[in-house]
Amino acid sequence: MHGVHDLGGVEGFGPVVQEPDEPVFHDDWERVVFTMVQTLAIHGLFVSDKFRYGVEQMPAVRYLTSTYYEHWLFSLTKHAIDAGIVDADELADRTRYYREHPDEVVPPSSRPELVDRLRLMIEGDEGSRREVTGEARFAVGDVVRVLDHASVTHTRRARYVRGRVGTVLLTHGAHVFPDTSALEMGEDPEFVYAVEFLGDVLWQSDDRSANSRVIIDLWESYLEPVDHATTERSRSVG
Amino acid sequence: MESLLVEKGLLSSDAVDLVSAVYENAVGPKLGAKVVARAWTDPDFKARLLADGTAACRELGISGMQGEEMIVLENTDDVHNMIVCTLCSCYPWPVLGLPPNWYKDPAYRSRVVREPRRVAAEFGLELPMEVEIRVWDSSAELRYWVLPQRPAGTDGLSEDELAALVTRDSMVGVAQALATSSRST
Incomplete structure (x- = not known):
């Protein structure tokens, strides 16, 4: 889609801002968002193309003014609600609860089967290559x-x-x-x-x-x- | 969202712990550096790496998600390669770990295809006009990354010592590998 995510050659973003000794995750919630995207993919909620399309549907101004893991949170939330995995009202209520109880944390939990499947996913899958019967239309140099x-x-x-x-x-x-x-x-x-x-x-x-x-x-x-x-x-x- | 997905069995804190163990500890640019150092010291490995990056990395036990098909680009005196994902943030996780914020931010993604020399200069990398710059925009599931040039004066160094000179930025193409002692970029 003709969206703001499509950034190649767009002018006006200023210098590249580097962060010395940057951590992998800047906050605990980023680590959780990263994990949720993987576990929801394991659950079959999305493949990477559908997930990226979800990010692209973020309102343009928000896309440009939010961080990478906010993009991810937007897409995973959209898909989870669209698929009925999470109810929008239920999510709003729960979010309000944690806002009102900022010291409360989600208690530790263990799902060995999920961890095993996540480990397999991290090890890599078949990728996007597929065998097809037809011949390529173009060759090197075309x-x-x-x-x-x-x-x-x-x-x-x-x-x-x-x-x-x-x-x-x-x-x-x-x-x-x-x-x-x-x-x-x-x-x-x-x-x-x-x-x-x-x-x-x-x-x-x-x-x-x-x-x-x-x-x-x-x-x-x-x-x-x-x-x-x-x-x-x-x-x-x- | 976290608490709801935990309740529904779609997330657990031990899954988060696994992500942390993998991407905050085990996997990162040190793995890519190991591959580069091997390529610098073993011409046959280097040939295999440039022919099939995925298979060569697997020889060193390096593989995984977002690196199912990796293509390694060799920097030379005449050609300098840089990688980007202008549409999102594709990056070769198995060899470089998760990308830094600047790689995902609009400034780098918009500008490096338009004015690569200026972007490189902001990282302290001055690329002479006679060096051809190739910017690789990872728009499919192929994952590109850069084999930097071996610095001069490193003939006597061991593979581990060489690997210490290979930075994340040198494998993205916004820096050269470190010189042995003098520079710290």
């Missing part, structure tokens, strides 16, 4: 253009490469298609390519992007073939 229309739902077709012409640099085999997976409309695996774009093609030719390239992974249906004559024209336009 010149391609990224389709330009905006998506209204989840996509990994980043705005800054839409309509731009690049060259296939690597082929990655077929992978789950995020645009359908996020909507629970099927994995519909497609070939994925690392496509290289010259800085001068993506941006105006200026010192800021001089002698740089961006490589981004794109699914086959995001791309259309381009003949080389068109490419040269596009490059000269910038």
Whole structure:
């Protein structure tokens, strides 16, 4: 979707702010949010594409003014309520209770089976690669253009490469298609390519992007073939 | 939410403890540094690492969630690689651990594809104009990370000593590996 999460090339965010000796989690609740996302995924509430789509539906101003784990909390809460795992009123009541009793903590609990499944998940799963019978449409060196229309739902077709012409640099085999997976409309695996774009093609030719390239992974249906004559024209336009 | 999910059997404090043990202790950039140091000292391993990052890391017992398929990018005198996820915060957890906030914040995600030299300079990394910068935007489930150049003057160092020179930032591409003693970036 054409949302604020799609940040590549957006101007105005100022310097990158580093934190010396940054901890992995900045507060206990971040550790809990991280864990909840994993255990709810184990429960089957979402796959990563659906979870990311949940983050993208956060109101734009809140997205830009909140932290990473607040994004995660938003998505997991949305999905838990949508699926009926948690009732919105029940959640509001419980949240109010803990606000009114700030010293109270959730008592320790043990679920060995859940811990075992979490351990398996952390060890890694099959990933997103799938075997497909068809052949890849593009090969390394092919010149391609990224389709330009905006998506209204989840996509990994980043705005800054839409309509731009690049060259296939690597082929990655077929992978789950995020645009359908996020909507629970099927994995519909497609070939994925690392496509290289010259800085001068993506941006105006200026010192800021001089002698740089961006490589981004794109699914086959995001791309259309381009003949080389068109490419040269596009490059000269910038 | 925490308390409700615990009641419903969908969360437990020992699950949180496992996350803490893994991502606050066991898994972090030290693992990636171990892989880099091995690549610096063993050309055959380096060739395998660049050909199939996932399999080579598994040789050292390193694998896991968000690293099911890893691609390692070699920095050279002519090419400098950097990684980003402009759409969310994809990052190779098994070798680098969980990402720092700056990697997830809008400033880095928006700017590194647009003006990589300026971003690198903010980290103290000056990249000459003749060095080609390749910024890898991890938009799929492939996880890219950087094999930094081995610093000069490190010929006599052991693998463990070399690993100590490999920082998280050098494997993201916003820094070089540390020089033996003089620099501390």
